[in-house]
Each structure stands twice: as C-alpha cells, then as structure tokens.
Amino acid sequence: MKTGGLKMIAIAAAILIALLTIYQAGQALWLQLELGRVKAHVAELEKRYEPYRSLQEKLDESKRVREVADSFEKEAPQLLPIIYEFARLIPKDGWIRTCTIRGDRVRIAIEGGSAVKMVEILKKSPMFKSVTLASSVTRTRDQQERYTLELRLKEG
Numbered sequence: 001m002k003t004g005g006l007k008m009i010a011i012a013a014a015i016l017i018a019l020l021t022i023y024q025a026g027q028a029l030w031l032q033l034e035l036g037r038v039k040a041h042v043a044e045l046e047k048r049y050e051p052y053r054s055l056q057e058k059l060d061e062s063k064r065v066r067e068v069a070d071s072f073e074k075e076a077p078q079l080l081p082i083i084y085e086f087a088r089l090i091p092k093d094g095w096i097r098t099c100t101i102r103g104d105r106v107r108i109a110i111e112g113g114s115a116v117k118m119v120e121i122l123k124k125s126p127m128f129k130s131v132t133l134a135s136s137v138t139r140t141r142d143q144q145e146r147y148t149l150e151l152r153l154k155e156g
Helices: 002-075 079-089 115-123
Strands: 094-102 105-112 128-133 145-153
Touching: 079 094, 115 128, 115 145
Parallel strands: none
Antiparallel strands: 094 105, 105 145, 128 145
C-alpha cells in the first residue's frame, strides 16, 4: 500500500504541476494580448499627440531665441548712443561701411575723410577709451581713403 500511496501522490503532484503549467501559460498568453492592446493604445495616443509635440518644439525654440535676446540686451552695450556718437562725430565726407560691436569693442570700416583726423576726432569722444587704426589705409577709385578703426567703449 505504501507503493500504491506513493504512486497516487506522484500522480497527484504531476497533475498539479500540469495544471499550474497550463495556468501559467494562460496568464502569459493573456499578458501578451494585453501588451498588444496597450501598444496599440500608445500608438494611437502618440498619433494624436504629434501636432502638440511640434507645437512644443516651436515653443521651446522661441523660448531659446528669447533667452538669447534677453542675454544680449543685458550684456551688450546700448547701440543707439554709439550710433548717435558716430553720426555726431564722423564728418560729412566720410561714411561707415560696416560696424561690428562685440562686448566693449567696436570695429568700424570707414570710407572717406582722413583716417588720421578721424582717429583724433574719435579719441576726443567721452564714449571711447581707445581708438586705433586696425587696418592699412587704402584708396578707392575716387581717391577716398578706406580704413578700419577699432574702438574700446568706456564702462557705463
């Protein structure tokens, strides 16, 4: 009877293992189906969200541009007083071809007038602490002088 009882226990254990295996397989199958449904739902939500994503990207870019503009406004010198000073000091026979302002340095390319006189005039300005000739003086076809000056702004 002991061997018969052990056989019954072994058969019962085998049946129990088979039932648990079937149950686990069923759970795995159900989870796989549920995962498919969730993926489909996520894909649908992503499709609906796409217009908002591009709008968010545009907003982020706009924010970055605004931050750069604010930074420039805080750190850069005031442009209008510099332009006004040039308009006031540069004689009528000279004109600015280009003007670059970076930090406290201003670089202007001028055509017309005398380079030597222009350096003297700009050195007298209370706005600039140094004025130097940054290029050689050349002549145009009309025999006008062409040159580049570098100026440093005084603080404040």
